[in-house]
Amino acid sequence: MSRLPRRPIVLAATLVLSVIALLRYGVLVTILVMTIGVIAAVLVGRHQAGRFSVRRKGPRGPIWRPKVHHQELPAPADDPVIGFGEPVVELFASRTPPLAHLGLSATVRSQLDGFALGRTRRIIEAPDLLNHAAADAETWPVVETAVQKTMALARSRGVEVSPQGQPRLMQALALSAVQGVLLAEWRQLEDGATVWDGATARIRASDAFSIQHITDEMERRQLPELFAGIARRPPDFEVRLLLPYALATAFYLRLHGKPPAAFAA
Known part of the structure; x- marks a missing residue:
């Protein structure tokens, strides 16, 4: 009543x-x-008569707030074509801004950086990347090759791998490699099949910014997994460099393939 x-x-x-x-x-x-x-x-x-009711206030649930750059910004008006050769790990040792040697204007650099931030966010937040890559006959061989090359680099620099933690190390490298594949496929969807000048691929300046942003974000997330698989670190080699090397190597290898027929981020 x-x-x-x-x-x-x-x-x-x-x-x-x-x-x-x-x-x-x-x-x-x-x-x-x-x-x-x-x-x-x-x-x-x-x-x-049942035509009017008094609403009682209940506990309010969490309020959703969109994340910054959860969607890409418009493509920059000027996204120059640059050359991208087979990655060398020393390129990632410096903390200088991407493409500092090109002398880009502050306006162009700001546009490229903002665009790359949006793309970075979509790549690192894409769900189940490893599972999707493992089920794809074209993607997984690229990931495996990139991880093998990264492990070979680590051993050549004196890194000793712990058998107990090696699965965590391999998974961290594989995730970075998958992200590199995803970035390369995105480039091919926008520009078509990669144009090559010998062993150098033609990519866009925004890709270099994306690689830098993904690397910075994934270092914070994956370094514990990386170090879990390392028994000994040499004093003259930064282990963190394995992550960007795996990403850039997979990016480079995937550019050799055909553009993807479909894509969903």
């Missing part, structure tokens, strides 16, 4: 209060009391 009083009770109360108001306060107050009473009676009647 409703907790609200029924209409006759409200009307009776309105009548009593109206008489009191007329005797003590005059006509204007009486009219106000009668108006409020009639409105209350109407609402009670609608409630009793």
